[in-house]
Protein backbone atom coordinates (compact mmCIF):
# COMPACT_ATOMS: atom_id res chain seq x y z
CA UNK A 1 0.00 0.00 0.00
CA UNK A 2 1.25 3.48 -0.74
CA UNK A 3 0.10 7.07 -0.50
CA UNK A 4 -0.87 6.83 -4.22
CA UNK A 5 -4.10 5.05 -3.40
CA UNK A 6 -5.50 8.24 -1.86
CA UNK A 7 -6.82 10.88 -4.26
CA UNK A 8 -9.24 12.76 -2.07
CA UNK A 9 -9.41 14.10 1.47
CA UNK A 10 -12.32 13.95 3.87
CA UNK A 11 -11.64 16.42 6.66
CA UNK A 12 -13.43 15.79 9.93
CA UNK A 13 -13.69 18.59 12.50
CA UNK A 14 -14.03 17.98 16.26
CA UNK A 15 -17.69 19.06 16.01
CA UNK A 16 -18.38 16.71 13.15
CA UNK A 17 -16.69 13.81 14.90
CA UNK A 18 -18.67 14.46 18.07
CA UNK A 19 -21.96 14.60 16.14
CA UNK A 20 -21.10 11.42 14.25
CA UNK A 21 -20.16 9.49 17.39
CA UNK A 22 -23.37 10.62 19.12
CA UNK A 23 -25.37 9.43 16.12
CA UNK A 24 -23.61 6.06 16.30
CA UNK A 25 -24.51 5.92 20.02
CA UNK A 26 -28.20 6.36 19.18
CA UNK A 27 -27.88 3.14 17.20
CA UNK A 28 -26.20 1.32 20.09
CA UNK A 29 -28.45 2.45 22.92
CA UNK A 30 -30.61 -0.70 23.04
CA UNK A 31 -27.59 -2.91 23.69
CA UNK A 32 -25.87 -3.61 26.99
CA UNK A 33 -22.12 -3.88 27.09
CA UNK A 34 -19.81 -5.23 29.81
CA UNK A 35 -17.26 -2.70 28.69
CA UNK A 36 -15.50 -1.10 25.75
CA UNK A 37 -12.28 -2.17 24.08
CA UNK A 38 -10.67 0.72 22.20
CA UNK A 39 -8.22 0.02 19.40
CA UNK A 40 -5.36 2.47 19.93
CA UNK A 41 -4.77 5.08 19.13
CA UNK A 42 -7.56 6.14 16.76
CA UNK A 43 -10.27 4.30 18.67
CA UNK A 44 -9.53 6.05 21.97
CA UNK A 45 -11.43 9.27 21.33
CA UNK A 46 -14.59 7.68 19.90
CA UNK A 47 -14.42 5.13 22.74
CA UNK A 48 -14.32 7.90 25.37
CA UNK A 49 -17.29 9.68 23.78
CA UNK A 50 -19.27 6.43 23.49
CA UNK A 51 -18.45 5.55 27.10
CA UNK A 52 -19.89 8.89 28.19
CA UNK A 53 -23.11 8.46 26.20
CA UNK A 54 -23.70 4.82 27.17
CA UNK A 55 -22.45 5.23 30.75
CA UNK A 56 -19.74 2.59 30.42
CA UNK A 57 -16.90 2.80 32.96
CA UNK A 58 -14.93 -0.33 32.13
CA UNK A 59 -12.56 0.45 29.27
CA UNK A 60 -9.72 -1.67 27.94
CA UNK A 61 -7.40 -1.34 24.95
CA UNK A 62 -5.94 -3.38 22.16
CA UNK A 63 -2.73 -1.59 21.26
CA UNK A 64 -1.93 -1.99 17.60
CA UNK A 65 0.04 -0.11 14.96
CA UNK A 66 -0.21 -0.50 11.21
CA UNK A 67 0.25 2.92 9.58
CA UNK A 68 3.00 5.49 9.60
CA UNK A 69 1.02 8.49 8.32
CA UNK A 70 -0.35 7.36 4.89
CA UNK A 71 2.05 4.43 4.46
CA UNK A 72 0.91 1.05 5.76
CA UNK A 73 3.68 -1.04 7.27
CA UNK A 74 3.63 -4.34 9.16
CA UNK A 75 0.97 -4.87 11.77
CA UNK A 76 2.26 -4.91 15.31
CA UNK A 77 0.13 -5.93 18.31
CA UNK A 78 1.66 -4.30 21.38
CA UNK A 79 -1.09 -5.30 23.86
CA UNK A 80 -4.04 -7.68 23.66
CA UNK A 81 -6.86 -8.63 26.06
CA UNK A 82 -7.51 -11.87 27.96
CA UNK A 83 -11.05 -12.56 26.73
CA UNK A 84 -12.86 -13.25 23.44
CA UNK A 85 -14.92 -10.05 23.47
CA UNK A 86 -18.22 -11.64 24.51
CA UNK A 87 -20.50 -8.80 25.66
CA UNK A 88 -17.91 -6.14 24.86
CA UNK A 89 -18.07 -3.23 22.42
CA UNK A 90 -14.99 -2.96 20.22
CA UNK A 91 -14.32 0.54 18.87
CA UNK A 92 -12.05 2.01 16.21
CA UNK A 93 -12.19 5.34 14.41
CA UNK A 94 -12.25 3.80 10.95
CA UNK A 95 -11.80 0.70 8.87
CA UNK A 96 -9.87 1.10 5.61
CA UNK A 97 -8.32 -2.04 4.03
CA UNK A 98 -9.63 -4.09 6.96
CA UNK A 99 -6.16 -5.33 7.91
CA UNK A 100 -6.35 -3.98 11.46
CA UNK A 101 -9.96 -5.07 11.87
CA UNK A 102 -9.19 -8.61 10.67
CA UNK A 103 -6.42 -8.97 13.23
CA UNK A 104 -8.50 -7.59 16.10
CA UNK A 105 -11.50 -9.73 15.13
CA UNK A 106 -9.28 -12.81 15.45
CA UNK A 107 -8.41 -11.67 18.96
CA UNK A 108 -11.98 -10.74 20.00
CA UNK A 109 -14.28 -12.82 17.76
CA UNK A 110 -17.35 -12.27 19.97
CA UNK A 111 -17.14 -8.52 20.41
CA UNK A 112 -19.59 -6.12 18.75
CA UNK A 113 -17.27 -4.17 16.47
CA UNK A 114 -18.11 -0.58 15.48
CA UNK A 115 -16.26 2.18 13.66
CA UNK A 116 -17.33 5.75 12.96
CA UNK A 117 -16.14 5.68 9.34
CA UNK A 118 -15.81 2.72 6.97
CA UNK A 119 -14.34 2.28 3.50
CA UNK A 120 -15.73 -0.44 1.19
CA UNK A 121 -12.80 -2.90 1.53
CA UNK A 122 -13.02 -3.01 5.31
CA UNK A 123 -16.77 -2.54 5.72
CA UNK A 124 -17.67 -6.28 5.81
CA UNK A 125 -15.44 -6.71 8.87
CA UNK A 126 -17.39 -4.41 11.18
CA UNK A 127 -20.81 -5.03 12.70
CA UNK A 128 -21.85 -1.37 12.54
CA UNK A 129 -20.46 1.93 11.27
CA UNK A 130 -21.88 5.39 10.79
CA UNK A 131 -20.54 6.90 7.56
CA UNK A 132 -19.15 5.27 4.44
CA UNK A 133 -16.17 6.99 2.83
CA UNK A 134 -14.70 6.24 -0.64
CA UNK A 135 -11.76 3.82 -0.74
CA UNK A 136 -9.47 6.43 -2.34
CA UNK A 137 -10.27 9.03 0.30
CA UNK A 138 -7.89 9.84 3.18
CA UNK A 139 -9.82 10.75 6.32
CA UNK A 140 -8.13 13.67 8.05
CA UNK A 141 -8.88 13.65 11.77
CA UNK A 142 -8.95 16.77 13.95
CA UNK A 143 -6.15 15.48 16.22
CA UNK A 144 -3.83 15.41 13.19
CA UNK A 145 -4.58 19.00 12.21
CA UNK A 146 -4.03 22.49 13.54
CA UNK A 147 -5.45 25.96 12.97
CA UNK A 148 -3.26 27.93 10.59
CA UNK A 149 -3.26 31.46 9.16
CA UNK A 150 -4.49 31.70 5.56
CA UNK A 151 -3.38 34.63 3.40
CA UNK A 152 -6.21 36.81 1.96
CA UNK A 153 -7.09 35.77 -1.58
CA UNK A 154 -5.90 39.07 -3.12
CA UNK A 155 -2.43 38.51 -1.69
CA UNK A 156 -2.32 34.91 -2.88
CA UNK A 157 -3.52 35.71 -6.40
CA UNK A 158 -2.25 39.22 -7.20
CA UNK A 159 1.12 39.30 -5.49
Ligand SMILES: O=P(O)(O)OC[C@H]1O[C@H](OP(=O)(O)OP(=O)(O)O)[C@H](O)[C@@H]1O
Nearest residue numbers: 040041042066067095096097098099100
Ligand atom coordinates in the same frame (compact mmCIF):
# COMPACT_ATOMS: atom_id res chain seq x y z
O1 LIG B 1 -8.29 -0.96 7.85
P1 LIG B 1 -6.84 -0.63 7.91
O2 LIG B 1 -6.25 -0.47 6.52
O3 LIG B 1 -6.04 -1.58 8.75
O4 LIG B 1 -6.71 0.83 8.57
C1 LIG B 1 -7.44 1.26 9.69
C2 LIG B 1 -6.54 1.52 10.88
O5 LIG B 1 -5.55 2.52 10.55
C3 LIG B 1 -5.54 3.53 11.53
O6 LIG B 1 -4.73 3.20 12.62
P2 LIG B 1 -3.13 3.37 12.61
O7 LIG B 1 -2.48 2.05 12.42
O8 LIG B 1 -2.75 4.45 11.65
O9 LIG B 1 -2.75 3.82 14.05
P3 LIG B 1 -3.36 4.95 15.01
O10 LIG B 1 -4.75 4.51 15.32
O11 LIG B 1 -2.45 4.88 16.18
O12 LIG B 1 -3.31 6.25 14.30
C4 LIG B 1 -6.98 3.59 11.99
O13 LIG B 1 -7.07 4.17 13.30
C5 LIG B 1 -7.38 2.14 12.00
O14 LIG B 1 -7.06 1.52 13.23
Ligand SMILES: Nc1nc2[nH]cnc2c(=O)[nH]1
Nearest residue numbers: 067096137138139140141
Ligand atom coordinates in the same frame (compact mmCIF):
# COMPACT_ATOMS: atom_id res chain seq x y z
N1 LIG C 1 -6.17 9.34 9.54
C1 LIG C 1 -6.36 8.24 8.78
N2 LIG C 1 -5.76 7.08 9.14
C2 LIG C 1 -5.97 6.00 8.33
N3 LIG C 1 -5.49 4.75 8.43
C3 LIG C 1 -5.98 4.04 7.39
N4 LIG C 1 -6.76 4.82 6.61
C4 LIG C 1 -6.77 6.05 7.19
C5 LIG C 1 -7.41 7.28 6.83
O1 LIG C 1 -8.14 7.41 5.85
N5 LIG C 1 -7.15 8.33 7.68
Ligand SMILES: [Mg+2]
Nearest residue numbers: 040041042043
Ligand atom coordinates in the same frame (compact mmCIF):
# COMPACT_ATOMS: atom_id res chain seq x y z
MG1 LIG D 1 -5.84 2.87 14.51
